[in-house]
Amino acid sequence: xxxxxxxxxxxxxxxxxxxxxxxxxxxxxxxxxxxxxxxxxxxxxxxxxxxxxxxxxxxxxxxxxxxxxxxxxxxxxxxxxxxxxxxxxxxxxxxxxxxxxxxxxxxxxxxxxxxxxxxxxxxxxxxxxxxxxxxxxxxxxxxxxxxxxxxxxxxxxxxxxxxxxxxxxxxxxxxxxxxxxxxxxxxxxxxxxxxxxxxxxxxxxxxxxxxxxxxxxxxxxxxxxxxxxxxxxxxxxxxxxxxxxxxx
Numbered sequence: 001x002x003x004x005x006x007x008x009x010x011x012x013x014x015x016x017x018x019x020x021x022x023x024x025x026x027x028x029x030x031x032x033x034x035x036x037x038x039x040x041x042x043x044x045x046x047x048x049x050x051x052x053x054x055x056x057x058x059x060x061x062x063x064x065x066x067x068x069x070x071x072x073x074x075x076x077x078x079x080x081x082x083x084x085x086x087x088x089x090x091x092x093x094x095x096x097x098x099x100x101x102x103x104x105x106x107x108x109x110x111x112x113x114x115x116x117x118x119x120x121x122x123x124x125x126x127x128x129x130x131x132x133x134x135x136x137x138x139x140x141x142x143x144x145x146x147x148x149x150x151x152x153x154x155x156x157x158x159x160x161x162x163x164x165x166x167x168x169x170x171x172x173x174x175x176x177x178x179x180x181x182x183x184x185x186x187x188x189x190x191x192x193x194x195x196x197x198x199x200x201x202x203x204x205x206x207x208x209x210x211x212x213x214x215x216x217x218x219x220x221x222x223x224x225x226x227x228x229x230x231x232x233x234x235x236x237x238x239x240x241x242x243x244x245x246x247x248x
Contacts, residue, residue: 010114012198018107018118029125030108031061037103040141041096044165049090056090057100064104068128075137080170095142095167102141109135109194138194139177142167145204146180146197153183 021032034057042048063085067078083097110116112129128134140146147158157172157179167173181193188196 006114009110009195009198010116012202013106013110013114014116018111020119029112029129030064030104031058033104033107033111034061034064034100036107037100040103041099041165044096044163045092052090056086059089060086060100060104064108068134079139083170093165093168094170094173095163095165098139098167098173099141099143099164102139105135105138105194106141106197109138135194136192138192140180140193140197142173142176143201145201145208147176148208149200149204150176150180150183155179155183 018032018036020028021035038053038057060082063078063082067073067075079101082101083094086092086097086100087094107118108129111118112125113132113135142164144164147155147161147164150158155176157175161167161172161176167176177193184191184193184196184200188199
């Protein structure tokens with residue numbers, strides 16, 4: 001990946017802070033990314049046993065560190081085993097497990113490879129986590145924005161999934177990832193799904209935010225007849241604005 005491409009991805013995913021957490025052996029980078037990933041999923045958890053959560057996240061941290069130490073291990077096999085381990089250690093759905101696993105790698109990649117400023121000094125991160133090659137097969141973290149983007153681009157496998165957190169089978173998860181990869185190959189040739197996600201997540205988020213804003217504004221101004229000419233002109237630009245958001 002060129003420096004220009006890295007800069008583009010940095011602009012798409014920044015502004016977050018990763019709180020420093022120490023592991024028992026003194027390491028902190030991977031564990032801190034794991035906890036940040038859990039923070040993204042924790043609103044979907046209920047009745048959390050804190051001891052079980054700590055054991056699960058620290059155990060998963062060890063699995064991630066071990067994978068970076070083994071250049072021969074297949075990522076697809078490792079990923080399925082990691083999701084299963086999380087589920088065995090701490091009650092969660094496959095959808096919640098994939099979110100923690102996949103966002104852990106996104107935070108690691110963004111910080112260690114792209115150089116996004118997250119509170120970690122680059123020199124304090126082990127060089128093995130900065131290897132671009134280790135992230136080439138990483139998966140897209142499935143969430144509401146990604147599933148809705150798929151739907152708007154002809155996706156079928158996401159049908160019947162009420163929420164990413166309710167995905168219950170790894171086979172279903174893999175079906176969605178496979179179709180997502182096929183869709184992305186048409187629009188983002190040369191990019192892995194993991195990297196293309198930086199673009200489509202931001203695009204979908206902006207599109208939905210803009211759409212919600214204009215719809216809310218429209219609903220609050222329907223009765224303002226005195227300004228009807230102004231608002232008609234304003235909303236005439238609505239579709240163009242939404243289109244612009246969806247392309248950037």
